[in-house]
Amino acid sequence: MASAGNSRISLVVLSHNRAGQLRETLAQAMSLPERPHVIVVDNGSYDGSPALVASRFPDVELISLPRNHGAAARNVGAQRASTPFVAFADDDTNWMPGSLELACELFERYPRIGVLNARVVVGSEQREDPTCARMRESPLPSDGLPGPALAGFLAGAVVFRRSAFLQAGGYEPRFFIGSEEGLLALDVMTLGFAIVYASTLLVRHFPTAVRNTERRRALVARNDLL
Numbered sequence: 001m002a003s004a005g006n007s008r009i010s011l012v013v014l015s016h017n018r019a020g021q022l023r024e025t026l027a028q029a030m031s032l033p034e035r036p037h038v039i040v041v042d043n044g045s046y047d048g049s050p051a052l053v054a055s056r057f058p059d060v061e062l063i064s065l066p067r068n069h070g071a072a073a074r075n076v077g078a079q080r081a082s083t084p085f086v087a088f089a090d091d092d093t094n095w096m097p098g099s100l101e102l103a104c105e106l107f108e109r110y111p112r113i114g115v116l117n118a119r120v121v122v123g124s125e126q127r128e129d130p131t132c133a134r135m136r137e138s139p140l141p142s143d144g145l146p147g148p149a150l151a152g153f154l155a156g157a158v159v160f161r162r163s164a165f166l167q168a169g170g171y172e173p174r175f176f177i178g179s180e181e182g183l184l185a186l187d188v189m190t191l192g193f194a195i196v197y198a199s200t201l202l203v204r205h206f207p208t209a210v211r212n213t214e215r216r217r218a219l220v221a222r223n224d225l226l
Contacts, residue, residue: 008085008104009159011036012077015091016043016068018208019052022091026057029089034100036087037061041077044068071155071180075170081162089203090156093120096202103159103201106146113145114164114193115185117153118201129154129205135197142196150195152185157203164193 011029015022022040029038038060042050044067053062063076078086085107087100095118103116120129131154140149155171168187171180185195 006034006036006083006100008083009034009036009087009100010077010081010083010085011038011087011089011095011100012074012081013038013040013089013091014043014071014074014077014156015040015045015049017045017047017049018091019045019047019049021206021208022049023052023056025089025091025094026053026060028094030057030059032095032100033097036100037081037083039063039077039080041065041073043070043073069173071171072173074155075173078160078162078165078170084162085159086162086165087159088155088157092206092208093156094204094206096204099201099203100159103198106196106198107159107161110144110146110194110196112192112194113196114161114188114191115150115153115195116159116198116201117150117195118157118159118203119197119199120154120157120203120205122205122207124206126204132197132199136199138197145194145196147199148197150185150197151189153181153195155181156205159201161193164188164191167191 040053040060040062042064044065050064053060085104107113119132122129135150138148138150142149172183
């Protein structure tokens with residue numbers, strides 16, 4: 001049975017057919033000092049991932065979907081969470097200790113903020129993701145905010161005010177994956193919430209070498225048109 005975890009923040013981990021990486025990600029998540037309520041949304045995996053979670057991580061709440069819903073599977077995790085704040089991770093990203101606690105403090109201090117995007121470092125060498133430089137240099141007005149205001153975010157390195165996520169309707173199911181953040185970002189801003197780059201929050205990304213890049217490019221092009 002899953003434990004209650006932290007009363008302020010949940011961590012939703014989206015996974016599809018990466019049992020090995022998921023095991024490492026969950027081991028790190030369960031060691032976080034914030035003790036978030038960890039929810040795994042398994043996106044129709046057929047590599048034994050659900051059985052791995054159930055047997056190795058009994059304190060993790062597992063939602064095993066019968067098919068792959070793409071990015072919209074995160075909606076299921078956010079709906080299941082009962083905390084005011086929800087962090088998101090993929091099976092190849094890790095939130096660093098202290099970051100989730102700081103995110104809670106920022107949300108409580110700044111009611112305007114609906115989304116916080118963390119700084120992302122990649123691989124064992126921890127090189128900064130190039131997207132971070134673009135976020136840091138955002139020209140949008142940031143008065144009264146603890147960091148640069150954004151018009152987008154990175155889905156696997158973000159914390160939401162749960163009410164903002166639910167009011168915005170989450171991810172559009174028709175997008176599946178690729179540029180799925182853009183529409184949700186617009187919906188969040190339309191509701192009057194700010195999206196902020198918080199460089200004091202840190203996520204490590206360990207990208208897998210197994211990716212269908214041609215299919216992803218096609219989906220991105222289609223979703224951009226939508």
